[in-house]
Amino acid sequence: MKNFQQNLKRLEATDTQVLGVSMDSPFANKAFADQIGVTFPLLSDWGGDVTRQYGIYFDKYKAARRVNFLIGKDGKVQEEQLDSEAIDPSKIVDACERPKLKD
């Protein structure tokens, strides 16, 4: 999440809203956001319904996998990064700065 925070200005400049999601409670996520200095919302998927709907529930940890989805203004998924790939946000930032997503 810190990696997205570091790139937040660039992402916001391309009309992009960042939303973190985990299966923690909203209150745990708020404390986490404060601790690491994240200013975008960290949403609580308590119970994991959305995580399961997106097909990224990881049974072994009883939690979500680390996955980034970039969703365009048309609601379609443009980019997807899984697990260790999802730590570095630069691919997402690059995609947002490509002209086709700007309008």
Place this chain on the structure above:
Amino acid sequence: MTRRLSAAKGWLLAAIVLSSAWQLHAQNKKTDVAPPAVKVGDTAPDFKLHYFDGHDLKEVSLSEYRGKKNVVLAFYVFAFTGG
């Protein structure tokens, strides 16, 4: 006697090879997690989730950004683990 012994050795070797092959298979299976249900090009399923802003629980839906903003949905495993 010696023939019997070598036959036993052969069986033992076969058993070792089989069991290690099985272990390898099981390991591959473990790391082979199913791909996400939502793929590039799909319409992302709408949701309504909440976050706590320090005063209230705020509702956020994906559909509120439709036609207005791109959205990065960054799923992470647990709060307080890594970044």
